[in-house]
Every structure is written in structure tokens, then in C-alpha cells.
Amino acid sequence: MSTIDNKAVLSFTDGTPSLEMPVYKGTIGPDVIDIRALYNKTGKFTYDPGFLSTAACNSTITYIDGDKGELLYRGYPIEQLAVNCDFLEVAHLLWNGELPNQAQKNEFVNHVTRHTMVHEQMSRFFQGFRRDAHPMAVMVGTVGALSAFYHDSLDISDAHHREVSAIRLIAKLPTLVAMTYKYTIGQPFVYPRNDLSYAGNFMHMMFSNPCEAYKVNDVLVRAMDRIFILHADHEQNASTSTVRLSGSSGANPFACIAAGIACLWGPAHGGANEACLNMLEELQANGGEAKLGEFIAKVKDKNSGVKLMGFGHRVYKNYDPRAKLMRETCHEVLEVLGLQNDPLFKLAMALEKVALEDDYFVSRKLYPNVDYYSGIVQRAIGIPVPLFTAIFALARTVGWIAQWNEMISDTEQKIGRPRQLYKGAALRTVLPIGKR
Numbered sequence: 001m002s003t004i005d006n007k008a009v010l011s012f013t014d015g016t017p018s019l020e021m022p023v024y025k026g027t028i029g030p031d032v033i034d035i036r037a038l039y040n041k042t043g044k045f046t047y048d049p050g051f052l053s054t055a056a057c058n059s060t061i062t063y064i065d066g067d068k069g070e071l072l073y074r075g076y077p078i079e080q081l082a083v084n085c086d087f088l089e090v091a092h093l094l095w096n097g098e099l100p101n102q103a104q105k106n107e108f109v110n111h112v113t114r115h116t117m118v119h120e121q122m123s124r125f126f127q128g129f130r131r132d133a134h135p136m137a138v139m140v141g142t143v144g145a146l147s148a149f150y151h152d153s154l155d156i157s158d159a160h161h162r163e164v165s166a167i168r169l170i171a172k173l174p175t176l177v178a179m180t181y182k183y184t185i186g187q188p189f190v191y192p193r194n195d196l197s198y199a200g201n202f203m204h205m206m207f208s209n210p211c212e213a214y215k216v217n218d219v220l221v222r223a224m225d226r227i228f229i230l231h232a233d234h235e236q237n238a239s240t241s242t243v244r245l246s247g248s249s250g251a252n253p254f255a256c257i258a259a260g261i262a263c264l265w266g267p268a269h270g271g272a273n274e275a276c277l278n279m280l281e282e283l284q285a286n287g288g289e290a291k292l293g294e295f296i297a298k299v300k301d302k303n304s305g306v307k308l309m310g311f312g313h314r315v316y317k318n319y320d321p322r323a324k325l326m327r328e329t330c331h332e333v334l335e336v337l338g339l340q341n342d343p344l345f346k347l348a349m350a351l352e353k354v355a356l357e358d359d360y361f362v363s364r365k366l367y368p369n370v371d372y373y374s375g376i377v378q379r380a381i382g383i384p385v386p387l388f389t390a391i392f393a394l395a396r397t398v399g400w401i402a403q404w405n406e407m408i409s410d411t412e413q414k415i416g417r418p419r420q421l422y423k424g425a426a427l428r429t430v431l432p433i434g435k436r
């Protein structure tokens with residue numbers, strides 16, 4: 001239970017007695033007003049569609065300061081983690097609360113490595129999909145199907161079961177994403193290799209084939225690993241809230257992660273990286289930098305329904321720190337691949353410059369978010385555009401699991417069941433069909 005640091009008094013002009021409510025302070029960030037007694041005491045609900053001013057839980061995992069453009073995983077700045085750690089160290093941090101020492105890291109990596117294979121019958125699920133199925137449709141189906149294979153780790157009240165499920169999910173998501181890719185291009189599935197790093201093994205399963213030796217490119221592996229780190233967690237975003245809400249009913253972890261994947265798919269959320277790259281490619285095809293002014297005018301015209309994908313954020317009202325790191329990674333990868341003059345990267349930077357000098361974006365505090373550059377670097381690495389969000393889901397599974405586990409362990413947690421402002425028909429009587 002949080003300590004009471006202050007009080008808020010809510011008074012009404014309709015004669016309802018005023019109500020005093022506790023106010024809690026976090027370690028950093030906004031205070032919260034505990035309104036749980038409001039309905040019982042006043043018969044009134046709060047109203048906050050989209051949860052603009054609502055804290056749905058208390059958490060110790062990730063902190064975002066939208067005004068400063070700051071992102072901390074368990075207190076560590078994302079900029080430091082992206083440079084000094086690899087993805088499995090960050091996974092250990094998000095899940096256990098501390099960065100691992102070498103012995104703890106070796107044990108964690110060994111655990112994950114030995115769970116990267118999926119049950120051989122999983123491959124049969126793929127046969128049911130069209131080859132041109134969207135990878136996220138396949139991921140929702142196959143991750144949910146994992147719960148059909150692991151009856152020995154579905155008791156969410158058992159911490160050991162939760163840990164086994166967590167390791168299985170972190171370990172098997174890359175295998176399933178790579179299988180999804182291989183299925184869409186008609187190549188055979190590639191088994192994981194235990195002698196490779198997490199990101200190296202993913203690149204191996206994605207790009208190697210039985211006909212020739214495949215050597216992972218260390219620079220691309222490092223870039224992939226950094227992309228995983230930047231997408232690992234992000235406080236109570238839409239898909240994380242979906243995972244928490246699903247978990248609050250007692251659903252098993254595989255079902256909860258599948259629900260998170262479904263939510264992440266939307267273009268306003270994780271689907272933005274695919275939408276952003278498609279937007280840049282369309283811009284490139286229709287005149288490139290010469291047409292930026294025309295495109296920005298369309299974005300500013302509400303009737304056009306056109307948004308600048310990869311821009312704007314519910315929390316960041318400053319530059320998303322992940323976008324900065326992603327742009328640097330973009331630069332490094334394009335340099336190594338001899339694509340410094342990649343027209344799409346140059347177009348993205350030109351478009352960013354035009355937008356950030358335009359009052360429409362400045363006044364609305366719209367800056368590039370994590371999705372703005374991630375598509376360019378993934379395309380350069382060789383990841384097909386429709387797979388971008390599946391890779392986002394792969395990385396975010398670590399954060400979803402950490403948040404899900406925190407929710408299950410939270411003594412204050414109850415099943416999530418919001419109420420509503422009812423604006424429908426008042427009570428009325430059904431007439432026989434002859435009288436309707």
C-alpha cells in the first residue's frame with residue numbers, strides 16, 4: 001500500500017457531500033489521487049476515456065518523463081543501457097529488478113538458450129495460414145497456441161510456474177518470429193543454435209538456409225540487439241495495459257502475451273513502424289523531398305485523415321530518447337552497409353527537419369517517436385516491412401512479462417473492470433413484432 005503524503009478534497013455544487021481523498025507520491029513523477037472510494041461514497045464515477053489522467057497501477061519497472069524526453073528501466077537511463085548492456089541483461093533487469101552480475105547473466109542466458117526450440121507440432125499451425133498472411137496474424141495465433149503445450153506452467157499463483165513461462169516466452173518468441181518469416185517466403189524453418197547470442201541466433205534463424213553457410217554480421221547483430229533493448233518496455237502503454245487487464249482475470253501468460261500482440265498491431269501503436277516506412281516509400285515514389293511541403297500540408301489538413309506516422313506520443317512532449325538512439329543506430333548500420341546515401345534515411349531526416357520547424361507540430365509538441373527511424377534500420381538489416389511489428393512484439397514480450405508478473409504479485413490488484421457514462425436508451429418495454 002502506498003503511503004499517504006497529501007489529501008485532495010472533492011466538492012460538488014449539487015449538494016453531494018465533499019469527499020477527502022488520499023494523495024500518494026511516487027519516487028519521481030506525478031502524485032496520484034486515490035479515488036477508489038469515490039463511487040461508494042458519492043455514487044459518481046470519474047470520466048477519463050483514453051486514460052489521459054489515470055494511473056491504473058503502481059509500478060517499479062519503467063519511468064517516462066514526457067517533458068524531459070527521459071526513459072528509465074528500473075532507474076537506469078535507456079541511453080546507458082543501450083550502450084553498456086545487451087538485451088538479455090536488460091531482460092534480467094526488467095524481470096528481476098537488477099542488472100545481473102556475470103554469474104547471474106551466464107545462468108539466465110543458459111536458461112533462455114535452452115528453451116529456444118518450440119514443440120515440433122507447433123510447425124503444423126503455420127500450415128493453416130496463407131503464405132501472404134500478415135506476420136502479426138500468425139504471431140497472435142501461434143503465441144496463444146503455446147498455452148496448449150505447457151500445462152506444467154500455467155498456475156499463475158505459483159512463482160516458479162510464472163518464471164518457467166517467462167523464460168519460455170522470452171526464449172521462443174524469436175523462434176516463432178523467424179518461423180513466421182520463413183513460412184511467408186516458402187523457406188524451411190531454421191532450428192535455433194545454442195552457440196549463438198540471443199540476437200545472433202535470431203538473425204541465424206531469419207537469414208540462414210540449408211544450402212550455404214551463414215555467418216552472422218556482428219554489427220547487424222549488435223544493431224538488432226539494440227533495437228530489442230529500445231522496444232523492451234514502456235510503462236503502461238496500450239498493449240501493456242491489455243496484458244495487465246487480461247492477466248487480472250487469471251488468464252494464462254501465453255494468452256495474455258497473445259492479447260498484447262493483438263493490441264500492439266494497431267497503426268497508432270506498434271504498427272506505426274510499418275506504417276511509417278510505407279509512408280516514406282510512398283513519399284519517395286511521389287517526388288521525395290520536392291514534395292515534402294505538399295505532404296505536410298495534407299497532414300495539417302484534418303479532413304485528409306493523413307498523419308505523420310512515427311511522430312507524436314501520448315507521453316513524450318519532447319524528443320523520444322529511443323528515436324535519437326534509433327537514428328544513431330540507423331547511421332551506423334547504413335555506414336557499415338555502404339548505404340550512407342540511403343534515399344529513405346535522407347528523406348526521413350529532411351521530413352523531420354521540415355516538421356520540427358512547422359508550428360503545427362511545434363505547438364502540439366509532436367516529435368519523432370521510436371517508430372520513426374526503426375523501420376529504416378530494420379529494412380537496411382534485411383527485415384521485411386510486414387515483420388517490423390512482430391519484432392517489436394518479440395522485444396516487448398520482456399516488458400509485458402515483467403509488468404504481468406508485477407500485476408500478479410501486487411496485493412492491491414483486482415480484476416480490471418472499468419465502468420461507463422451511459423448515454424443509451426432509458427428503460428422501455430418490448431412490443432410484439434406486430435406492433436413495432
Ligand code: SDX
Pocket residue numbers: 233234236237238267268269270272299306307308309310311312313314315364366369370371
Ligand atoms: C508507440 O504509449 C506508448 O508508450 C507507445 C509506444 C510504446 O513504446 O509502447 O511508445 C509505442 O505506439 C509510439 C506511437 C506510434 N504511433 C504513431 O507514430 C502514429 C502517429 N501518432 C499518432 O497517432 C498520435 O500521436 C499518438 C496515437 C501516438 C498519440 O495520440 P494522442 O496522445 O491521443 O494525441 P492526439 O491524437 O490527441 O493528438 C494531439 C494533436 C491532435 O491535433 P488537435 O486535435 O489538437 O488539433 O496532435 C495531432 C492530433 O491530430 N497529432 C498528429 C499526430 N499525432 C498527433 N497530427 C499529425 N500526425 C501525427 N502523427
